[in-house]
Amino acid sequence: MSVEAAARSRLLSLFLAGRRVPAALAAVAVAAITLHLALYRPWNTYGALQLPLIVEAACAAAIAGTLASPFGEPERVAGSRLPFLRSTMVVGLTAAAACALAVATVGVPLSGGVAALVRNLVGFVGLGLLCAAAVGGGLAWTGPVTYLILGVYALYTQWHGPALTTPWVWPGRPGHDPGAALCAGVVFAIGLAVYTWRGARE
Amino acid sequence: MNVEAADLTRRLGRTQAVAGVTLTVDRGVYGLLGPNGAGKTSLLRMLATVLAPSSGRLRLLDGDPGDHRQCKAIRRRLGYLPQNPGYYPRFTVVDFVEYFALLKEIPAARVPRAVAAAVERVGLGDKATARLRTLSGGMLRRVGIAQAIVNDPDLLLLDEPTAGLDPEQRVAFRALLRDLGQTATVIVSTHLVEDVGAACTQVGLMDQGRIVFSGTPDELTRRGEGTDAAGDAPLERGYSAVLTEARA
Incomplete structure (x- = not known):
């Protein structure tokens, strides 16, 4: 490895350590194991849809916990590499969480399927990113958690109408619904763009 | 002149924090x-x-900080220690200063020497491998100064x-x-x-x-x-x- 490549790798590792990414990965792993163990139990239809949603929101909240910078203004004015570091961290963590949750559902029944699981996770993370930019990294977790309440309510309305059918409330839509996937994707893309460019509000 | 400000103002909410500063x-x-x-x-x-200023003219290091490209060039030559800097408590002194050296795009081969020099200049050579959570407030202040000077601003x-x-x-x-x-x-x-x-x-x-x-x-x-x-x-x-x- 060249000296420059080693320096870039070292910068990334320091950035990730400073954002407490190892702790977030541990939380994601715990969430994935919990999901796997919980899915062995028999659930009614409502519970089987609700359970993965709670775990997805927990993973997104763990990712949101990495968005705040402990270094403040000196970091913001220290160069032009921060946007790359921010986006690498968010995309990497989201991909890791999606993989961990998908692996956790292998061999156990998952209502909605892996597509819904990934869609919901991506949307939750997008809301965390938008919250970080709007109200600060320390409160970024409030986005996924608040939306979880809406998602649980959307599932509830499928049994106790009138049902919430807008694709913007994607947890209430089936996994193969393209509109819901698009909405979750748009929220993630906008959140990622804003966070990459500006970082979390201080 | 490295700093040229003319009639610089900044309003923060209802407060006029800076009300027409001219400075060279x-x-x-x-x-x-x-x-x-x-x-x-x-x-x-x-x-x-x-x-960003609310109004007025500001030039730093012969560049315009309002221009994105020039701002990046200015920031590479800048050192800054705010009133309340943040620290990650599990970093060592060297980790912290090295992080800023790498962020400030100091050529990779020069980073170890620049970090060691900055740490020595603030008198923390014997604490180089100490974690930040173990340092006193005064020592943390000096670590903050070390990150500000690591790029010879x-x-x-x-x-x-x-x-x-x-x-x-x-x-x-x-x-x-x-x-x-x-x-x-x-x-x-x-x-x-x-x-x-x-x-x-x-x-x-x-x-x-x-x-x-x-x-x-x-x-x-x-x-x-x-x-x-x-x-x-x-x-x-x-x-x-x-x-x-x-x-x-």
């Missing part, structure tokens, strides 16, 4: 004095490119850098400031007039968002001579006399 500073140590709420921190944050901005330092550390820090001022523009915001007297070649006194005095420490001292201005030291009497006059 070149190499040397410039002390920014003033009471709480005078606008020193807001001015320093604008010079650090953290805060041409413009160094320090907001209350001596807060929390003991007298021995402050004396050493003033010597460091004088040394840095040989090659760079150093702007130090402080409440402590003795720091200004000992380390600064120029001094500006801010009150209510404006610079009400600009000159040498000796000139500020002379403003207090023959007056009944409050203060235990000549420079403090000059400070009080200028403030009293500005508010009259």
